[in-house]
Amino acid sequence: QSVPVIAVDGPSGVGKGTLCQALANHFKWHLLDSGAIYRVLALSALKQNIALDDEQKLANLALNLPLTFDTSGSEVKALLNNIDVSKDIRTEQTGGAASKVAAITSVRTALLQRQRDFRQAPGLIADGRDMGSVVFKDAPVKIFLDASAESRAERRMKQLQDKQNHVKFAEILQEITARDERDRNRTVAPLKPADDALIIDTTSLSIQDVFNQSIKYINKEL
Ligand code: C5P
Numbered sequence: 001q002s003v004p005v006i007a008v009d010g011p012s013g014v015g016k017g018t019l020c021q022a023l024a025n026h027f028k029w030h031l032l033d034s035g036a037i038y039r040v041l042a043l044s045a046l047k048q049n050i051a052l053d054d055e056q057k058l059a060n061l062a063l064n065l066p067l068t069f070d071t072s073g074s075e076v077k078a079l080l081n082n083i084d085v086s087k088d089i090r091t092e093q094t095g096g097a098a099s100k101v102a103a104i105t106s107v108r109t110a111l112l113q114r115q116r117d118f119r120q121a122p123g124l125i126a127d128g129r130d131m132g133s134v135v136f137k138d139a140p141v142k143i144f145l146d147a148s149a150e151s152r153a154e155r156r157m158k159q160l161q162d163k164q165n166h167v168k169f170a171e172i173l174q175e176i177t178a179r180d181e182r183d184r185n186r187t188v189a190p191l192k193p194a195d196d197a198l199i200i201d202t203t204s205l206s207i208q209d210v211f212n213q214s215i216k217y218i219n220k221e222l
Contacts, residue, residue, distance in 0.1 A: 011176075019145065032126045045101060058101050059104070062106075151204075
């Protein structure tokens, strides 16, 4: 029997990261933050002055991306060329750039195997946009989190403020809406729930509520 995967998808700022971290701790399973891969790719492209619509160069970069994850500490670090870029990839700017490179088919294909390699015993919690619909289509459990754009912008703003970034609500809301639209409307792996996913609207739920609902569903499905 293949290694189980819990696929968690949804738009930005919906609380996927928090839920996935909690699930990974709970089950003591591996964690894949697939968005971090697209973010590191975008950051690397920006550093090398590669245009965000240069399909060939970006696909090449994706195939050979010198990205590793350091999981030795309490927070996972993303390393590009062995340099910690965890902070640099968290800005909304990098998120926006990530959603541009993520819309390119050859880029997504180039990153498929890298993501699937995370599927290791005893199991994997996979966080992204297309975990249940493309990358781990055979995942035994699929959860899709959704929430209003306003509540997601609020959460994102709080997250960024915690990290002492100066941000304006209207700007965050606009960036989140633009990024979502790009993610939902792209032709390749658009953001949408898999047919067999449980959809949870987290707009008025606490982190604990979302966790409890998820655990209940997972225990039923696994
Ligand atoms: O989840 P996160 O906000 O870090 O993802 C950044 C961007 O990467 C998303 O807006 C999306 O365009 C892209 N992405 C994707 N597929 C995934 C994960 C992220 O297209 N599985």
